[in-house]
Amino acid sequence: xxxxxxxxxxxxxxxxxxxxxxxxxxxxxxxxxxxxxxxxxxxxxxxxxxxxxxxxxxxxxxxxxxxxxxxxxxxxxxxxxxxxxxxxxxxxxxxxxxxxxxxxxxxxxxxxxxxxxxxxxxxxxxxxxxxxxxxxxxxxxxxxxxxxxxxxxxxxxxxxxxxxxxxxxxxxxxxx
Numbered sequence: 001x002x003x004x005x006x007x008x009x010x011x012x013x014x015x016x017x018x019x020x021x022x023x024x025x026x027x028x029x030x031x032x033x034x035x036x037x038x039x040x041x042x043x044x045x046x047x048x049x050x051x052x053x054x055x056x057x058x059x060x061x062x063x064x065x066x067x068x069x070x071x072x073x074x075x076x077x078x079x080x081x082x083x084x085x086x087x088x089x090x091x092x093x094x095x096x097x098x099x100x101x102x103x104x105x106x107x108x109x110x111x112x113x114x115x116x117x118x119x120x121x122x123x124x125x126x127x128x129x130x131x132x133x134x135x136x137x138x139x140x141x142x143x144x145x146x147x148x149x150x151x152x153x154x155x156x157x158x159x160x161x162x163x164x165x166x167x168x169x170x171x172x173x174x175x176x
Contacts, residue, residue: 086115089174093144098122101138105131109165118172125156125165132164145170 098108110123126132132153140148153166 082116089113089115094120094172097142097144098139101135101142106135113172118174119169120172121151121167121169123165123167125163127161127163129153129164132166136168139168139170144173146173147171 098111106124106126108122108124110121112121112123113119124132124135126135132150136148136150139145148168148170151167151169153164156163156165
């Protein structure tokens with residue numbers, strides 16, 4: 001085995017690159033430390049602001065309701081009640097009765113309803129005058145309608161088949 005020789009003498013090496021590297025590292029660490037401190041401060045301020053806003057929101061008192069606000073709320077409530085009333089109407093029963101009344105010779109063009117007065121206007125087109133009159137008689141016989149009246153009718157001259165367009169009104173007997 002070979003003998004190991006160790007040389008403990010000092011050789012001169014320049015120290016300035018090591019010191020420069022040490023100084024650069026310390027300056028970087030100081031810069032990072034200052035940045036960290038700034039971020040911690042900003043975070044603490046933001047959290048304090050959120051806490052204050054939360055407390056302010058909980059403490060917030062509502063302004064007293066003025067006369068104009070009461071009237072606006074009353075109008076909105078009235079409108080909401082009207083909508084609920086219209087939704088509760090038995091629409092399906094009405095449509096079934098209209099469709100079942102000799103629908104093969106009459107085409108419904110429009111239905112207008114006044115749910116407060118329980119009144120409907122129907123615009124339709126029939127093949128001829130007899131079909132229109134049969135449709136009116138059929139609606140009169142239905143238990144859903146009362147006071148069925150023909151308002152107007154007109155033979156469509158521009159159409160080669162000459163259908164009759166008519167408007168009738170009826171009272172809608174709503175069973176709630």
